[in-house]
Amino acid sequence: MKKGRKLYDSAFKSKAVALSNERANISELARELGIKVTLLYKWRKEHEKFGEGSFPGNGTLKLTPEQEKIRLLEKQLKDAELERDILKKGNQHFFQERSMKYRFIKNHEHEFPIEKMCEVLEVHSSSYYKWKARPASKRALMKDKIKQQITSIYFASKQRYGSPRITAELNAMGYKISRVTVAKYMKELGLRSKLSKKFKVTTDSKHNYLIVDNVLNRNFAPTEPSQVWVSDITYIQTKEGFVYLTSLIDLYDRKMIGWSLSNTMSTADTTLAAWRMAIKNRPVKKGLIFHSDQGVQYATKKFTNVLESYGVIRSMSRKGNCWDNAVAESFFKSLKTELIYGNKLVTKEQMKIDVFEYIEIWYNKKRRHRALNYKTIEEFNNQNQFYKNVA
Structure with a gap:
């Protein structure tokens, strides 16, 4: 049977294009996103031509020539600023040790004047030549x-x-x-x-909806995918106010299979949106346990009816006990430590791009997870698949 062509929605395309404008290696980004580089260039070309009017689905939005000219000028300015900051960033972060500075100079002798590099990196050229001559x-x-x-x-x-x-x-x-x-x-x-900080809990458990028992009971080590999914919601501060991140993780390999970044705390924008993404990425198996806190977004009839329609077993943490949902809490701690803390506030739109990159490229594909014995998710799944095939 012929495999169907994978479809991408406008949100995915827009974020992929925005991320590509921040990356120097487009081919590497395409590989990380799991798409063909020609497709990414096609999206970029469409976005360059129509800007906010690109990827309209069945719509026909376009920019005026004046708007297109402004957009191109803004892109050129951004590119110029990026080039200007490259060496400044390198000088600030990459060269703390003198030998590292010397190594950088030696590796770039054919690109930049040696005297100029010594001046920028604040080392004497005579010291560099002595270092270079010493075996x-x-x-x-x-x-x-x-x-x-x-x-x-x-x-x-x-x-x-x-x-x-x-x-x-x-x-x-x-x-x-x-x-x-x-x-x-x-x-x-x-x-x-980066060091972690404490952050507030967004759980609103003051409601009249049905609360279920803690079926999971801190058993965070399932043996197969889609045995246990855990979920939680947190806030992220931006220049324009708060946005709310809903996470949905498969405990087996710690993969973020569903998530949503929204401007509201409504069930439709949070738990339901994350659930819809999750069931596209992984099948719902019989006996699946869905664990969360007692927040209203998880207890509302709108969400519980959806879970029941899939035959899912519901499980909730005890009130005020964050350890019952420790894996979901740990993800938020990692995200805020690695992405948010210590950085300047950004717009909501930029935060959506940053979170998209963190989850889809970093966390799910590159990050080494302590719970997986410091393997990436892909390495963990490949290893377990190998053992199963051997057995």
Whole structure:
């Protein structure tokens, strides 16, 4: 039977295009999103031509020539600002240690004048030439190489990784190195993972809807996909007020199979929207347990009727006990630590793009999860599939 062509809605296309405007490598982004690079370029071309009027479905929205000219000028300005900030950002973050500065200069001698690089990175050119002429031991070269890899992994993770995850990443790359050594090198480089903060709970359990028992009872280790799905809601602050993120995670591999970022806390915009995405991504199996807190969005008849129509077993945390839904709570802690805290407030539209990138590219595809023994979700599923095939 011929496999049907996958369809993408306008929201996915718009966010993919917006994200591509922030990335230098379009091919890599297309691969991360699981789409053909030609398709992404097609969407970009349509967006360049019609702007907000692109991807209308059955509509025919278009921009006037004047609007199109303004849009192109804004894009050119953004590109110019991005180019201007590249070296500034590198000087601020990538080169804490003198040897790393020297290594950068050596690797870019054919791109930039040596004297200018020494001036920007605040090192004496004579010191650089002495370093370059001095023969390095194999041990020193290996240490320098590992430090470069640590720095690369650290900033590729947007400063989210600490020594355990960086160690796992290095081991996956073939390096044999301990977490203690990685922690030591990170300290020498001045690299620290982002620290977590406490945040408020958005649960509104003051309602008259039916509350069900805690069927899950903190059994967070199912043996198959679609045995247990957990969900929760949190707020995220932006320049224009709060937006509300609803998450829906399969406990088996910790994958975010459904989510919604909304301007309201209505059931339609939160739990129902996340559920609709989840059932598109994974089948609902018999005996599936759906666990949440006692919030009104999970207890309302509109949502419970949908769950019952699929034969789902409902489960709810005890009132005021966040540990009953620890995995969902942990996801929000990670997201806010790795994406929100320490960064400037952005618009709601920018936050939607940032959350889209965090979940669909980082969390679901690249992030190493402690609960999966520091494997990515894909590595975890591939390993378990291999063992099943062998058995």
